[in-house]
Amino acid sequence: MPLSESQFEMNGFRFGRGTDVEVSVFEEGAVSSTTNDTTNPISDGINFGYDFHQGRILTFEMWSNKHSASEGSQTVSELARAWTDPHLRQTARKVSELRVRAWGSPERIVYGRPRNYSAPNNAQIRDGIIQCVAEFYTVDGNYYDSEARNVYLSLISEGGTGGIAWPVEWPLTWSGTYERQDATHVASPMGAYPVITFKGPVSNPALEYVGTGIRIRWTGTLAYDESVTIDTRPWVRTVKKQDGSNHVGKLTGARMAELQLPQGSSTFRYSGDDQTGQSTCQISYRNTHKLY
Numbered sequence: 001m002p003l004s005e006s007q008f009e010m011n012g013f014r015f016g017r018g019t020d021v022e023v024s025v026f027e028e029g030a031v032s033s034t035t036n037d038t039t040n041p042i043s044d045g046i047n048f049g050y051d052f053h054q055g056r057i058l059t060f061e062m063w064s065n066k067h068s069a070s071e072g073s074q075t076v077s078e079l080a081r082a083w084t085d086p087h088l089r090q091t092a093r094k095v096s097e098l099r100v101r102a103w104g105s106p107e108r109i110v111y112g113r114p115r116n117y118s119a120p121n122n123a124q125i126r127d128g129i130i131q132c133v134a135e136f137y138t139v140d141g142n143y144y145d146s147e148a149r150n151v152y153l154s155l156i157s158e159g160g161t162g163g164i165a166w167p168v169e170w171p172l173t174w175s176g177t178y179e180r181q182d183a184t185h186v187a188s189p190m191g192a193y194p195v196i197t198f199k200g201p202v203s204n205p206a207l208e209y210v211g212t213g214i215r216i217r218w219t220g221t222l223a224y225d226e227s228v229t230i231d232t233r234p235w236v237r238t239v240k241k242q243d244g245s246n247h248v249g250k251l252t253g254a255r256m257a258e259l260q261l262p263q264g265s266s267t268f269r270y271s272g273d274d275q276t277g278q279s280t281c282q283i284s285y286r287n288t289h290k291l292y
Contacts, residue, residue, distance in 0.1 A: 003101035010098045013082035020075045025061035031141035055138040063131045072130045083117040083134050107146040108292045112138035139235040144286040153180040153270035153281040183267040192261045192285040199227040202279035205272035216253040232256045
């Protein structure tokens with residue numbers, strides 16, 4: 001269900017305007033940076049090095065708007081469970097999605113971890129009003145579209161009568177036996193990191209960014225009910241089959257960092273050995289934004 005203006009949602013818990021937990025303050029912290037600047041040893045000034053942007057801290061000041069102490073305590077307890085999920089805290093690299101809809105803006109997603117939750121005592125607790133403060137640490141300084149964009153490619157079997165997966169984005173170009181080519185357009189200046197999924201039946205599926213020299217190949221065979229997903233997002237960077245097993249050692253070609261989609265049009269070519277024409281390649285990505 002889409003968010004209304006000034007609403008938020010994390011781990012299935014929705015809060016903000018018109019919910020049981022209102023937000024009085026939503027504060028967006030500055031993006032932190034890692035630098036290797038050095039001072040100039042022979043004159044005034046500083047020598048700038050590389051700047052690497054990290055994440056930011058989103059701070060929420062909230063309060064329950066129930067009508068009794070028991071109702072307010074129950075509502076805040078539900079928020080606390082969502083904010084302090086032990087499975088999330090004890091799983092390395094795992095992140096949560098926080099959905100944000102600020103005033104006058106579309107719905108966006110940030111990725112990160114909820115931290116530093118506190119619900120101080122309040123003189124109004126008997127009236128069901130319980131104030132709390134919580135922080136969300138983002139994995140980077142970006143906001144992402146709430147809806148992913150997808151490109152679907154299927155292979156042409158011998159004779160040119162292969163399958164096709166809908167919907168597709170046009171224009172469409174057929175490019176020979178066991179290949180399929182298509183294009184998409186990335187609107188955001190920061191580009192986008194794709195999640196690429198090969199679905200069987202296919203052997204040695206490969207994806208090429210046409211005209212760039214960038215190509216990846218997964219060496220192996222996928223049955224009709226198997227798939228392998230290459231998640232290039234910087235906070236993930238995994239290659240896993242549908243059962244969760246790790247297959248990064250079977251990936252050859254470009255590094256995952258090189259698979260970032262640039263702003264503008266990109267054309268993809270999917271290839272592999274598939275006699276049925278039923279295998280597919282799905283390229284999924286979200287446009288990236290610096291502001292919500």
